[in-house]
Amino acid sequence: MKADLHIHSYHSDGKYSPAEIVFYAAQNHLDMISLTDHDTIDGLADAQEACRKYPSLTLISGVELSTYHESDELHILGYGIDPAYPALTALLEETHNKRQARLRRVLARLQELGVTLTYEEVDSAFHTSSLGRMHVARLMIERGYVRTIREAFDRYLSYETNQITYTSGDFISSQMAIETIAAAGGISIFAHPTIALFDRYLEPLVAFGLRGIEIFKGSRPSIEEFYLETVVKDKGLLTTGGSDWHGYHQTQTLGSFYVNSGQIQRFLTALGL
Known part of the structure; x- marks a missing residue:
């Protein structure tokens, strides 16, 4: 199985529409994707509709929330969320x-x-x-x-x-984001953390209810990936990965980076997949 769990459409800062992303994902043999636009779920309905043409492609509802904790901007991914959940609508x-x-x-x-x-x-x-x-x-x-x-x-x-x-004051709090994702039936993931941010904020984010870490991405050195994966597994957290694809770099096609089921199996199980 090939999955990319971090993709942006033109509903935030990506180049392509949700329907185009679904088409490219199917054409490039991805089996699972998640649309994770910044601070909006406006593209999810279009993506779900487009996926009906491709029965072999699974779409996970997602969002990437811009948050703030202490002195840093942190991005929190929410997967498997109910887009109609009132507290999520209010947060967005x-x-x-x-x-x-x-x-x-x-x-x-x-x-x-x-x-x-x-x-x-x-x-x-x-x-x-x-x-x-x-x-x-x-x-x-x-x-x-x-x-x-x-x-x-x-x-x-x-x-x-x-x-x-x-x-x-420019952002919602990380705690509010994590708690709202959980209330909306979703799983919260710390998006693309640097090692410094991971070391500094893992404990407080987990205390807020964070479920996992986005470890796997194309630009992460293998030694960093090994360190993150070791700590995350030791703490019983979930692991995810994705390309953070926006569509602007012509040499980076959707599907050129992916994670396999073994890398994210516990995450998939938590989602009921």
């Missing part, structure tokens, strides 16, 4: 409001730096209610301010540049 509305406020502040700062883009321009240019820095970067390219996504982040949009900042 809160993340939308926080994203909107954060983006307006970023754009105001860019105005000071000579990049004159309005929120309304960014909003009208994309399919999503889950707007973020990637959308700003793409519009900056279109308007000629930068030539590449990397340049946009290196010069303006990376928090490391100190041109823009964020605070805990």
Whole structure:
């Protein structure tokens, strides 16, 4: 079995529609996928509908929530969630409001730096209610301010540049995300943690109810993977993996990275699959 449990559509910051993603997944012989858009589940219904054409392809409902704990932004994946669960709907509305406020502040700062883009321009240019820095970067390219996504982040949009900042008020709490995912019938997973973030936050996140760690991804060195897998298994947590595919790199096709059933069997069992 070939699975990719971390994919983004144009409902957040990916390039392709949910239906296109399902088509590419089937064409490239994936057996299981999860659509995990940032702070939105708007694409799940379309993905589920598209999957009806491909009986051999299993879709797991998912979302990637932007959260904050102590001094860091942490991403929490939710799998097997009930999209209609009221507390989840309310949480996503809160993340939308926080994203909107954060983006307006970023754009105001860019105005000071000579990049004159309005929120309304960014909003009208994309399919999503889950707007973020990637959308700003793409519009900056279109308007000629930068030539590449990397340049946009290196010069303006990376928090490391100190041109823009964020605070805990820009995000929901990690605890709230984990607890809401559980209440919505889902399984919470710490998305693509660095070793530093893993070591610092594993214990408190597990105390909040975190169920597992996204260990397997194409860019992770094998020595890091071994360390994470050893600790996670020792603590009885679940392991997952995915490409974090957005569709922009032409050399990285959907299906070129995958995890097999042996790597994620306990996770699949927990989902009832």
